[in-house]
Amino acid sequence: MNVKWAKRIEELPPYLFAEIDQRINELKSKGVDVIDLGIGDPDIPTPANIIEALKAAADDPENHRYPSYVGMLSYREAVSHWYGKRFGVKLDPQSEALTLIGSKEGLAHAPLAFIDPGDIVLVPNPGYPVYRVATTFAGGIPYDMPLLKENNFLPDLDSIPEDVRRKARIMFLNYPNNPTTAVTDKDFFKKVVDFATKHEILVCHDAAYTEIAFDGLTPPSFLQVDGAQEIGIEFHSLSKTFNMTGWRIGFCVGNKKAIAGLGKIKTNIDSGVFQGIQYAGIEALNNYTLGIEERRKTYEERRDIFCKGLEEVGLNYYPPKATFYVWFEVPEGVSSKDYASKILTETGIVVTPGNGFGNYGEGYIRVSITIAKERLIEAVERLKDVKL
Numbered sequence: 488m489n490v491k492w493a494k495r496i497e498e499l500p501p502y503l504f505a506e507i508d509q510r511i512n513e514l515k516s517k518g519v520d521v522i523d524l525g526i527g528d529p530d531i532p533t534p535a536n537i538i539e540a541l542k543a544a545a546d547d548p549e550n551h552r553y554p555s556y557v558g559m560l561s562y563r564e565a566v567s568h569w570y571g572k573r574f575g576v577k578l579d580p581q582s583e584a585l586t587l588i589g590s591k592e593g594l595a596h597a598p599l600a601f602i603d604p605g606d607i608v609l610v611p612n613p614g615y616p617v618y619r620v621a622t623t624f625a626g627g628i629p630y631d632m633p634l635l636k637e638n639n640f641l642p643d644l645d646s647i648p649e650d651v652r653r654k655a656r657i658m659f660l661n662y663p664n665n666p667t668t669a670v671t672d673k674d675f676f677k678k679v680v681d682f683a684t685k686h687e688i689l690v691c692h693d694a695a696y697t698e699i700a701f702d703g704l705t706p707p708s709f710l711q712v713d714g715a716q717e718i719g720i721e722f723h724s725l726s727k728t729f730n731m732t733g734w735r736i737g738f739c740v741g742n743k744k745a746i747a748g749l750g751k752i753k754t755n756i757d758s759g760v761f762q763g764i765q766y767a768g769i770e771a772l773n774n775y776t777l778g779i780e781e782r783r784k785t786y787e788e789r790r791d792i793f794c795k796g797l798e799e800v801g802l803n804y805y806p807p808k809a810t811f812y813v814w815f816e817v818p819e820g821v822s823s824k825d826y827a828s829k830i831l832t833e834t835g836i837v838v839t840p841g842n843g844f845g846n847y848g849e850g851y852i853r854v855s856i857t858i859a860k861e862r863l864i865e866a867v868e869r870l871k872d873v874k875l
Protein backbone atom coordinates (compact mmCIF):
# COMPACT_ATOMS: atom_id res chain seq x y z
CA MET A 488 0.00 0.00 0.00
CA ASN A 489 1.18 3.50 -0.77
CA VAL A 490 0.91 5.25 2.58
CA LYS A 491 -0.20 8.78 1.95
CA TRP A 492 0.94 11.51 4.29
CA ALA A 493 -1.44 14.18 5.50
CA LYS A 494 -0.78 17.62 4.02
CA ARG A 495 0.21 18.92 7.43
CA ILE A 496 3.33 16.74 7.41
CA GLU A 497 3.78 16.45 3.64
CA GLU A 498 4.38 20.19 3.44
CA LEU A 499 6.70 20.27 6.41
CA PRO A 500 10.47 20.53 5.94
CA PRO A 501 12.44 17.87 7.87
CA TYR A 502 13.00 18.84 11.53
CA LEU A 503 16.12 20.98 11.45
CA PHE A 504 18.19 18.86 13.78
CA ALA A 505 17.18 15.58 12.19
CA GLU A 506 18.75 16.79 8.94
CA ILE A 507 21.92 17.98 10.67
CA ASP A 508 22.21 14.65 12.52
CA GLN A 509 22.37 12.91 9.18
CA ARG A 510 25.27 15.13 8.00
CA ILE A 511 27.13 14.42 11.25
CA ASN A 512 26.77 10.67 10.83
CA GLU A 513 28.05 10.89 7.26
CA LEU A 514 31.16 12.80 8.34
CA LYS A 515 31.81 10.53 11.32
CA SER A 516 31.66 7.47 9.12
CA LYS A 517 34.41 9.07 7.01
CA GLY A 518 36.56 9.36 10.13
CA VAL A 519 36.19 13.13 10.66
CA ASP A 520 36.62 14.29 14.29
CA VAL A 521 33.33 16.14 14.47
CA ILE A 522 32.76 18.88 17.08
CA ASP A 523 29.03 19.30 17.54
CA LEU A 524 27.92 22.82 18.43
CA GLY A 525 24.54 22.18 16.87
CA ILE A 526 21.85 21.12 19.27
CA GLY A 527 21.32 22.73 22.68
CA ASP A 528 21.63 19.72 24.95
CA PRO A 529 23.64 20.11 28.19
CA ASP A 530 26.72 17.88 28.35
CA ILE A 531 26.91 18.08 32.16
CA PRO A 532 25.13 15.20 33.95
CA THR A 533 21.95 15.62 36.00
CA PRO A 534 22.86 16.42 39.65
CA ALA A 535 23.21 13.32 41.87
CA ASN A 536 20.47 14.30 44.36
CA ILE A 537 17.93 14.26 41.51
CA ILE A 538 19.08 10.86 40.25
CA GLU A 539 18.86 9.46 43.80
CA ALA A 540 15.28 10.70 44.10
CA LEU A 541 14.34 8.83 40.91
CA LYS A 542 16.06 5.64 42.11
CA ALA A 543 14.14 5.68 45.39
CA ALA A 544 10.84 6.41 43.66
CA ALA A 545 11.37 3.69 41.06
CA ASP A 546 11.25 1.00 43.76
CA ASP A 547 7.80 2.01 45.00
CA PRO A 548 5.01 0.07 43.23
CA GLU A 549 2.68 3.02 43.87
CA ASN A 550 4.62 4.80 41.14
CA HIS A 551 4.26 2.02 38.59
CA ARG A 552 0.65 2.81 37.83
CA TYR A 553 -0.86 5.50 35.61
CA PRO A 554 -0.02 8.94 36.99
CA SER A 555 -2.58 11.73 37.28
CA TYR A 556 -3.28 13.55 34.00
CA VAL A 557 -2.55 17.02 35.38
CA GLY A 558 0.44 15.84 37.41
CA MET A 559 0.95 14.94 41.06
CA LEU A 560 -0.27 17.63 43.39
CA SER A 561 3.03 17.44 45.29
CA TYR A 562 4.94 18.23 42.06
CA ARG A 563 2.62 21.14 41.27
CA GLU A 564 3.07 22.35 44.84
CA ALA A 565 6.85 22.25 44.38
CA VAL A 566 6.43 24.24 41.15
CA SER A 567 4.25 26.84 42.90
CA HIS A 568 6.62 27.06 45.82
CA TRP A 569 9.56 27.58 43.46
CA TYR A 570 7.71 30.35 41.60
CA GLY A 571 7.12 32.05 44.93
CA LYS A 572 10.74 31.82 46.01
CA ARG A 573 12.33 32.62 42.67
CA PHE A 574 9.93 35.19 41.19
CA GLY A 575 7.63 36.25 44.04
CA VAL A 576 4.69 34.93 41.97
CA LYS A 577 1.83 33.28 43.86
CA LEU A 578 0.22 30.29 42.16
CA ASP A 579 -2.55 27.92 43.20
CA PRO A 580 -1.05 24.45 42.61
CA GLN A 581 -4.51 22.96 42.02
CA SER A 582 -5.66 25.25 39.24
CA GLU A 583 -2.69 27.29 38.05
CA ALA A 584 -0.03 24.62 37.43
CA LEU A 585 0.13 21.65 35.08
CA THR A 586 2.82 18.97 34.70
CA LEU A 587 4.18 18.61 31.16
CA ILE A 588 6.19 15.90 29.41
CA GLY A 589 8.82 18.55 28.76
CA SER A 590 7.86 22.09 27.81
CA LYS A 591 8.04 21.21 24.10
CA GLU A 592 5.03 18.93 24.61
CA GLY A 593 3.00 21.72 26.20
CA LEU A 594 4.00 24.32 23.63
CA ALA A 595 3.09 21.93 20.84
CA HIS A 596 -0.34 21.22 22.29
CA ALA A 597 -1.25 24.81 23.22
CA PRO A 598 -2.59 25.81 19.79
CA LEU A 599 -4.92 22.78 19.81
CA ALA A 600 -6.48 24.19 22.96
CA PHE A 601 -6.81 27.83 21.90
CA ILE A 602 -6.86 28.04 18.11
CA ASP A 603 -9.68 27.47 15.65
CA PRO A 604 -8.86 27.07 11.95
CA GLY A 605 -8.03 30.47 10.46
CA ASP A 606 -7.06 32.12 13.75
CA ILE A 607 -3.79 33.99 13.78
CA VAL A 608 -0.88 33.13 16.07
CA LEU A 609 1.90 35.69 16.56
CA VAL A 610 5.25 33.89 16.42
CA PRO A 611 8.77 35.22 16.88
CA ASN A 612 11.02 34.84 13.85
CA PRO A 613 13.69 33.59 14.31
CA GLY A 614 12.26 31.31 16.97
CA TYR A 615 11.98 27.84 18.42
CA PRO A 616 10.42 25.96 15.46
CA VAL A 617 7.68 24.32 17.55
CA TYR A 618 5.57 27.52 17.84
CA ARG A 619 5.05 27.74 14.08
CA VAL A 620 4.60 24.06 13.37
CA ALA A 621 2.14 23.53 16.23
CA THR A 622 0.15 26.52 14.97
CA THR A 623 -0.22 25.05 11.50
CA PHE A 624 -1.05 21.60 12.93
CA ALA A 625 -4.01 23.23 14.68
CA GLY A 626 -5.11 24.98 11.47
CA GLY A 627 -3.92 28.37 12.69
CA ILE A 628 -2.03 30.94 10.63
CA PRO A 629 1.38 32.00 11.92
CA TYR A 630 2.11 35.72 11.69
CA ASP A 631 5.81 36.58 11.97
CA MET A 632 7.07 38.98 14.56
CA PRO A 633 10.59 39.68 13.24
CA LEU A 634 13.28 39.78 15.92
CA LEU A 635 15.75 42.32 14.55
CA LYS A 636 19.09 43.39 15.97
CA GLU A 637 18.06 47.07 15.79
CA ASN A 638 15.25 46.22 18.24
CA ASN A 639 17.54 44.16 20.48
CA PHE A 640 15.78 41.06 19.13
CA LEU A 641 12.46 42.04 20.68
CA PRO A 642 9.27 42.06 18.58
CA ASP A 643 8.00 45.50 17.52
CA LEU A 644 4.40 45.28 18.71
CA ASP A 645 3.47 48.66 17.18
CA SER A 646 4.18 47.32 13.70
CA ILE A 647 1.55 44.55 13.96
CA PRO A 648 -1.34 45.63 11.70
CA GLU A 649 -4.80 46.26 13.15
CA ASP A 650 -6.51 43.40 11.24
CA VAL A 651 -3.84 40.94 12.42
CA ARG A 652 -4.31 42.05 16.04
CA ARG A 653 -8.04 41.46 15.74
CA LYS A 654 -7.65 37.88 14.49
CA ALA A 655 -4.73 36.96 16.74
CA ARG A 656 -5.54 34.55 19.56
CA ILE A 657 -2.06 33.59 20.85
CA MET A 658 1.31 35.29 21.04
CA PHE A 659 4.37 33.10 21.58
CA LEU A 660 7.31 34.77 23.31
CA ASN A 661 10.60 33.43 24.63
CA TYR A 662 13.05 35.33 26.89
CA PRO A 663 15.89 34.66 27.51
CA ASN A 664 15.66 33.90 23.82
CA ASN A 665 16.66 30.91 21.76
CA PRO A 666 18.32 31.40 19.24
CA THR A 667 19.30 35.09 19.60
CA THR A 668 20.29 34.88 23.33
CA ALA A 669 18.47 38.21 23.87
CA VAL A 670 17.12 38.97 27.33
CA THR A 671 14.41 41.39 28.33
CA ASP A 672 12.94 43.08 31.39
CA LYS A 673 9.62 43.71 33.10
CA ASP A 674 9.08 46.98 31.18
CA PHE A 675 8.87 45.08 27.91
CA PHE A 676 6.64 42.41 29.49
CA LYS A 677 4.36 45.21 30.71
CA LYS A 678 4.02 46.46 27.12
CA VAL A 679 3.12 42.92 26.07
CA VAL A 680 0.50 42.70 28.84
CA ASP A 681 -1.08 46.00 27.72
CA PHE A 682 -1.10 44.90 24.08
CA ALA A 683 -2.48 41.44 24.82
CA THR A 684 -5.12 42.74 27.23
CA LYS A 685 -6.35 45.27 24.70
CA HIS A 686 -6.63 42.71 21.91
CA GLU A 687 -7.57 39.66 24.03
CA ILE A 688 -4.56 37.60 23.02
CA LEU A 689 -3.29 34.73 25.16
CA VAL A 690 0.43 35.16 25.77
CA CYS A 691 2.34 31.87 25.85
CA HIS A 692 5.73 32.70 27.30
CA ASP A 693 8.45 30.08 26.95
CA ALA A 694 10.74 30.59 29.93
CA ALA A 695 13.09 27.63 29.42
CA TYR A 696 16.25 29.70 30.03
CA THR A 697 15.45 31.97 32.99
CA GLU A 698 17.96 30.09 35.16
CA ILE A 699 20.85 30.08 32.69
CA ALA A 700 21.96 33.70 32.97
CA PHE A 701 25.34 35.35 33.47
CA ASP A 702 27.14 38.23 35.12
CA GLY A 703 24.67 38.21 38.02
CA LEU A 704 21.59 38.75 35.83
CA THR A 705 18.28 37.23 37.08
CA PRO A 706 15.81 37.18 34.17
CA PRO A 707 12.18 37.86 35.14
CA SER A 708 9.13 35.66 34.73
CA PHE A 709 6.41 37.05 32.48
CA LEU A 710 3.99 36.39 35.35
CA GLN A 711 5.76 38.92 37.56
CA VAL A 712 4.08 41.77 35.70
CA ASP A 713 0.71 43.11 36.88
CA GLY A 714 -2.09 41.72 34.76
CA ALA A 715 0.02 38.94 33.22
CA GLN A 716 -1.91 36.16 34.94
CA GLU A 717 -5.12 37.48 33.38
CA ILE A 718 -3.83 36.98 29.86
CA GLY A 719 -0.87 34.64 30.03
CA ILE A 720 0.66 31.28 30.74
CA GLU A 721 4.30 30.44 31.12
CA PHE A 722 6.02 27.25 30.00
CA HIS A 723 8.98 26.09 31.95
CA SER A 724 11.33 23.20 31.79
CA LEU A 725 13.64 21.31 34.08
CA SER A 726 15.68 20.34 31.01
CA LYS A 727 18.02 23.29 30.81
CA THR A 728 18.14 24.38 34.45
CA PHE A 729 18.99 20.94 35.85
CA ASN A 730 20.55 19.20 32.81
CA MET A 731 17.49 16.96 32.48
CA THR A 732 16.74 17.08 28.74
CA GLY A 733 16.41 13.30 28.57
CA TRP A 734 14.00 13.02 31.49
CA ARG A 735 11.10 14.79 29.79
CA ILE A 736 9.56 16.93 32.48
CA GLY A 737 8.38 20.52 32.51
CA PHE A 738 5.35 22.52 33.54
CA CYS A 739 2.93 25.24 32.56
CA VAL A 740 1.65 27.87 34.99
CA GLY A 741 -0.62 30.91 34.90
CA ASN A 742 -4.16 31.70 33.84
CA LYS A 743 -6.63 29.13 35.24
CA LYS A 744 -8.90 28.88 32.21
CA ALA A 745 -5.90 28.42 29.92
CA ILE A 746 -4.33 25.78 32.20
CA ALA A 747 -7.65 23.92 32.23
CA GLY A 748 -7.85 24.13 28.42
CA LEU A 749 -4.37 22.74 27.89
CA GLY A 750 -5.12 20.09 30.52
CA LYS A 751 -8.21 19.03 28.61
CA ILE A 752 -6.18 18.48 25.43
CA LYS A 753 -3.59 16.47 27.34
CA THR A 754 -6.20 14.30 29.04
CA ASN A 755 -7.25 13.18 25.58
CA ILE A 756 -3.75 12.63 24.21
CA ASP A 757 -1.31 11.50 26.90
CA SER A 758 -1.44 9.99 30.36
CA GLY A 759 0.96 12.15 32.29
CA VAL A 760 4.55 11.84 33.48
CA PHE A 761 5.98 8.80 35.33
CA GLN A 762 5.66 9.61 39.02
CA GLY A 763 9.28 8.64 39.68
CA ILE A 764 10.32 11.47 37.38
CA GLN A 765 7.92 13.87 39.09
CA TYR A 766 9.52 12.94 42.45
CA ALA A 767 12.89 13.71 40.89
CA GLY A 768 11.42 17.04 39.70
CA ILE A 769 10.29 17.84 43.23
CA GLU A 770 13.80 17.17 44.50
CA ALA A 771 15.25 19.42 41.76
CA LEU A 772 12.89 22.34 42.46
CA ASN A 773 13.08 22.13 46.24
CA ASN A 774 16.88 22.35 46.10
CA TYR A 775 17.20 24.47 43.01
CA THR A 776 20.19 26.50 44.17
CA LEU A 777 22.26 23.34 44.64
CA GLY A 778 25.10 23.57 42.10
CA ILE A 779 23.37 26.19 39.97
CA GLU A 780 26.10 28.81 40.38
CA GLU A 781 28.71 26.27 39.31
CA ARG A 782 26.72 25.42 36.19
CA ARG A 783 26.30 29.11 35.32
CA LYS A 784 30.02 29.71 35.82
CA THR A 785 30.83 26.79 33.51
CA TYR A 786 28.71 28.27 30.70
CA GLU A 787 30.02 31.77 31.42
CA GLU A 788 33.60 30.58 31.02
CA ARG A 789 32.75 28.75 27.78
CA ARG A 790 30.92 31.81 26.48
CA ASP A 791 34.01 33.94 27.09
CA ILE A 792 36.25 31.42 25.32
CA PHE A 793 34.00 31.24 22.28
CA CYS A 794 33.32 34.98 22.04
CA LYS A 795 37.02 35.79 22.30
CA GLY A 796 37.55 33.34 19.43
CA LEU A 797 34.90 35.07 17.31
CA GLU A 798 36.59 38.37 17.98
CA GLU A 799 39.92 37.01 16.79
CA VAL A 800 38.28 35.59 13.68
CA GLY A 801 36.64 38.98 13.11
CA LEU A 802 32.97 37.93 13.21
CA ASN A 803 30.26 40.15 14.75
CA TYR A 804 28.44 38.56 17.67
CA TYR A 805 26.08 39.48 20.49
CA PRO A 806 27.68 38.82 23.87
CA PRO A 807 25.13 36.48 25.50
CA LYS A 808 23.75 37.50 28.87
CA ALA A 809 21.81 34.22 29.12
CA THR A 810 21.20 30.79 27.49
CA PHE A 811 23.97 28.44 26.39
CA TYR A 812 24.11 29.70 22.82
CA VAL A 813 26.14 32.27 20.92
CA TRP A 814 24.48 34.11 18.03
CA PHE A 815 26.83 35.61 15.48
CA GLU A 816 26.72 37.18 12.03
CA VAL A 817 28.04 35.50 8.90
CA PRO A 818 30.41 37.54 6.72
CA GLU A 819 28.86 39.91 4.13
CA GLY A 820 27.62 38.26 1.00
CA VAL A 821 27.43 34.67 2.33
CA SER A 822 24.21 32.87 3.30
CA SER A 823 23.79 31.22 6.70
CA LYS A 824 23.41 27.81 5.12
CA ASP A 825 26.49 28.16 2.91
CA TYR A 826 28.58 29.45 5.79
CA ALA A 827 27.43 26.65 8.09
CA SER A 828 28.27 24.13 5.35
CA LYS A 829 31.66 25.71 4.81
CA ILE A 830 32.45 25.53 8.52
CA LEU A 831 31.40 21.88 8.62
CA THR A 832 33.39 20.89 5.54
CA GLU A 833 36.55 22.83 6.40
CA THR A 834 36.67 22.23 10.16
CA GLY A 835 34.30 19.39 11.07
CA ILE A 836 32.39 21.75 13.37
CA VAL A 837 28.61 21.51 13.37
CA VAL A 838 26.79 24.84 13.74
CA THR A 839 23.17 25.76 13.09
CA PRO A 840 22.33 28.18 10.26
CA GLY A 841 20.18 31.00 11.65
CA ASN A 842 17.55 30.64 8.92
CA GLY A 843 16.73 27.20 10.38
CA PHE A 844 14.82 29.22 12.98
CA GLY A 845 12.96 31.31 10.39
CA ASN A 846 13.88 33.57 7.48
CA TYR A 847 14.70 36.49 9.80
CA GLY A 848 17.52 34.34 11.13
CA GLU A 849 19.21 34.59 7.72
CA GLY A 850 22.66 36.13 8.07
CA TYR A 851 23.30 34.50 11.43
CA ILE A 852 24.72 31.31 12.92
CA ARG A 853 23.85 29.78 16.29
CA VAL A 854 26.33 27.70 18.23
CA SER A 855 25.58 25.79 21.38
CA ILE A 856 28.33 25.84 24.00
CA THR A 857 27.27 22.56 25.57
CA ILE A 858 30.64 20.87 25.17
CA ALA A 859 33.74 20.63 27.37
CA LYS A 860 36.04 23.64 27.55
CA GLU A 861 38.97 21.78 25.92
CA ARG A 862 36.84 20.89 22.90
CA LEU A 863 35.55 24.44 22.67
CA ILE A 864 39.12 25.75 22.63
CA GLU A 865 39.86 23.25 19.86
CA ALA A 866 36.77 24.49 17.96
CA VAL A 867 37.93 28.10 18.23
CA GLU A 868 41.36 27.13 16.89
CA ARG A 869 39.78 25.34 13.92
CA LEU A 870 37.48 28.28 13.19
CA LYS A 871 40.51 30.50 12.66
CA ASP A 872 41.32 28.43 9.59
CA VAL A 873 38.00 29.00 7.82
CA LYS A 874 38.65 30.93 4.64
CA LEU A 875 36.14 33.63 3.74
Ligand SMILES: *Cc1c(COP(=O)(O)O)cnc(C)c1O
Nearest residue numbers: 589590591615665695724726737
Ligand atom coordinates in the same frame (compact mmCIF):
# COMPACT_ATOMS: atom_id res chain seq x y z
C1 LIG B 1 15.01 23.37 24.91
C2 LIG B 1 13.87 24.28 24.68
C3 LIG B 1 12.56 23.90 25.03
C4 LIG B 1 12.18 22.46 25.31
O1 LIG B 1 12.49 21.99 26.49
P1 LIG B 1 11.91 20.60 26.97
O2 LIG B 1 11.36 20.93 28.30
O3 LIG B 1 13.08 19.70 27.02
O4 LIG B 1 10.85 20.13 26.05
C5 LIG B 1 11.55 24.80 24.89
N1 LIG B 1 11.79 26.04 24.41
C6 LIG B 1 13.00 26.43 24.04
C7 LIG B 1 13.18 27.80 23.51
C8 LIG B 1 14.08 25.56 24.15
O5 LIG B 1 15.28 25.94 23.72
